[in-house]
Amino acid sequence: MSNGWNGVGWRMWQNTKKFLQLNRYKGLLAILPALLFMLIFFIGGLFHSISLSLQSQPLIGTTDRFWAYNELLNPAFYRSLGVTVGLAAATAILSGVMGLLVALFLAERRRKWKWLQIIFQLPIGIPHLLSAYLLMQVLMQSGWLARIAFHLGLVDSFEAFPVLIHDDWGIGVILAYLWKEVPFMVLFIYPFIVKLIEDWQETAQVLGGTFSQTVSWVVVPILMPMWVGGMWIVFAFTLGSYEIPALLARTSFGVIPVIAFQEYSQFGLERQPIAIAMNMVLSVISFLAGCLLIYLQLRWYKKGRRVW
Amino acid sequence: MVKSSKGFRVLPILFIIIMILFLTLPFIPLVIWSLTKQWPWPLLLPEKWSLDSWNYLFSVSGRVGEGLLNSFLVAAITLIGNIIIGIPAARALAKYEMKGKMIVFMILLSPLFIPYTVSIMGMYDIAIRFNFLNQYVSVAFAHILVTLPYFVAAIWFQFRLIGQSLQEAASSLGASEWKIFLWIECPLLLPSFLLGSMLVIVISLSQYLPTWIMSGGTLITIPLVIFPFASSGNSSLVSAYSLAFFGPILVLLMVYYFLLRINSRKNRRLGVSNREARASNDTD
Numbered sequence: 001m002s003n004g005w006n007g008v009g010w011r012m013w014q015n016t017k018k019f020l021q022l023n024r025y026k027g028l029l030a031i032l033p034a035l036l037f038m039l040i041f042f043i044g045g046l047f048h049s050i051s052l053s054l055q056s057q058p059l060i061g062t063t064d065r066f067w068a069y070n071e072l073l074n075p076a077f078y079r080s081l082g083v084t085v086g087l088a089a090a091t092a093i094l095s096g097v098m099g100l101l102v103a104l105f106l107a108e109r110r111r112k113w114k115w116l117q118i119i120f121q122l123p124i125g126i127p128h129l130l131s132a133y134l135l136m137q138v139l140m141q142s143g144w145l146a147r148i149a150f151h152l153g154l155v156d157s158f159e160a161f162p163v164l165i166h167d168d169w170g171i172g173v174i175l176a177y178l179w180k181e182v183p184f185m186v187l188f189i190y191p192f193i194v195k196l197i198e199d200w201q202e203t204a205q206v207l208g209g210t211f212s213q214t215v216s217w218v219v220v221p222i223l224m225p226m227w228v229g230g231m232w233i234v235f236a237f238t239l240g241s242y243e244i245p246a247l248l249a250r251t252s253f254g255v256i257p258v259i260a261f262q263e264y265s266q267f268g269l270e271r272q273p274i275a276i277a278m279n280m281v282l283s284v285i286s287f288l289a290g291c292l293l294i295y296l297q298l299r300w301y302k303k304g305r306r307v308w
Numbered sequence: 309m310v311k312s313s314k315g316f317r318v319l320p321i322l323f324i325i326i327m328i329l330f331l332t333l334p335f336i337p338l339v340i341w342s343l344t345k346q347w348p349w350p351l352l353l354p355e356k357w358s359l360d361s362w363n364y365l366f367s368v369s370g371r372v373g374e375g376l377l378n379s380f381l382v383a384a385i386t387l388i389g390n391i392i393i394g395i396p397a398a399r400a401l402a403k404y405e406m407k408g409k410m411i412v413f414m415i416l417l418s419p420l421f422i423p424y425t426v427s428i429m430g431m432y433d434i435a436i437r438f439n440f441l442n443q444y445v446s447v448a449f450a451h452i453l454v455t456l457p458y459f460v461a462a463i464w465f466q467f468r469l470i471g472q473s474l475q476e477a478a479s480s481l482g483a484s485e486w487k488i489f490l491w492i493e494c495p496l497l498l499p500s501f502l503l504g505s506m507l508v509i510v511i512s513l514s515q516y517l518p519t520w521i522m523s524g525g526t527l528i529t530i531p532l533v534i535f536p537f538a539s540s541g542n543s544s545l546v547s548a549y550s551l552a553f554f555g556p557i558l559v560l561l562m563v564y565y566f567l568l569r570i571n572s573r574k575n576r577r578l579g580v581s582n583r584e585a586r587a588s589n590d591t592d
Contacts, residue, residue: 046427098327125557125560129514133546134334147352272429
């Protein structure tokens with residue numbers, strides 16, 4: 001500070017509340033790069049996509065700004081939407097429940113059966129594309145399970161084996177997702193369960209509680225936000241994921257990421273706004289589902305976190 | 309409560325056994341298929357074995373070398389990006405309190421909760437307008453978007469487990485922020501850093517849609533090599549490709565467990581207090 005007035009001003013500034021706050025929050029600057037990255041690329045990319053999808057297209061003779069969204073207003077798309085959301089919801093709930101059960105089992109026996117954890121971490125390293133392919137090899141009518149069933153005398157020809165791939169109910173798709181997502185849920189909640197059990201087990205034992213009582217009155221209520229959050233992650237992922245439905249679902253399902261990618265990559269540049277619009281719908285649905293979950297969670301807190 | 313019946317004991321074990329079979333059985337036909345060209349129904353094992361698929365794989369037209377190289381280049385850039393922007397953010401989020409922290413955290417984790425395909429389509433359009441980014445870098449940017457939430461969450465969780473007591477002791481002895489980070493936090497952070505890096509690499513290696521969109525379908529990574537074969541149904545080839553893909557991942561996993569073991573053994577020898585030891589064991 002070369003001149004006197006500035007020095008005084010500087011010292012006065014140092015005494016203000018703002019400066020003290022700024023100084024205390026200096027460490028927070030470290031968040032900025034990551035936050036800016038997400039704001040620019042995730043949210044900025046989102047808005048850029050929206051603006052792309054709202055451009056009028058004189059090439060295909062429409063001046064309506066919302067033409068891409070208007071094209072989606074038909075029963076076929078509603079049906080696809082229903083199927084996509086249904087598959088995602090079924091996957092999320094099933095993998096949530098199964099993942100919780102597996103994690104509890106592993107946590108109860110964490111000292112004896114450590115090698116079990118490795119088996120449940122195996123699928124994490126395998127891409128969805130290959131998990132779809134693996135499950136296809138096993139579940140096909142001429143697949144490995146059908147062969148075993150034949151040798152056990154359960155079926156006498158491969159037509160007798162139930163259709164599990166490209167089937168009417170999406171069973172193959174859901175199984176392939178579960179193969180990936182149950183281990184993910186285990187990885188996600190297992191550390192928390194172990195920590196909770198270690199923190200609370202003594203108290204529970206002093207009070208005379210069994211393991212299952214500890215689980216239902218302590219672990220699950222505290223774990224609930226994590227668990228629901230995990231299921232939301234699985235839901236959002238399944239909603240937007242392409243590889244598994246592309247390989248295992250019936251084409252008549254019209255799973256939205258699959259038809260959107262076809263629009264995007266095969267039908268020319270002027271159809272790309274439709275692909276963006278379709279994916280937009282999925283993003284909005286996942287966002288709304290998240291808001292609903294947060295609302296339910298807050299109501300549940302008010303009611304006193306009762307599970308059963 | 310009446311729960312002495314045996315069903316309660318047997319049921320969980322049965323469930324776990326079914327889950328284990330469900331997870332591990334699919335690997336068997338994969339290995340068999342990669343070693344044969346014909347495997348007619350209903351044989352449990354094929355009659356003729358052949359190495360043709362593996363030969364094709366490592367021939368020039370198999371493109372497996374190119375695919376692996378591209379995949380790993382992108383994964384490496386992704387990991388570096390994650391480390392540069394992810395660790396400071398996770399550290400600040402774990403250490404400081406402020407208004408709106410939850411909102412910042414939600415924004416960082418948002419790609420987990422909202423499908424990101426739309427954003428990547430937007431990013432691609434921006435990238436081709438600015439046409440100066442290297443293809444690897446722009447694909448890696450899309451991968452950072454996908455992987456950053458996992459990385460930040462893993463590191464954040466470990467910072468919370470470590471707590472503040474050691475850092476406060478060090479700073480009262482006159483250590484600077486950097487010294488604290490380098491000599492106290494880094495070693496304690498190692499297990500979750502390994503887990504986070506592992507997740508980042510594995511997720512980056514397995515991306516299909518983001519890679520395709522961000523490179524306009526021109527950057528040939530392993531999933532892009534495999535997909536056409538998988539949808540056309542050449543079982544033998546796809547199986548060989550899949551195994552060629554698992555190889556590096558298995559090596560990575562082994563390195564991960566090896567490093568983790570070294571780390572926990574070192575901790576035991578140094579007699580790190582119970583709390584820190586538990587913190588580093590929780591993530592393995």
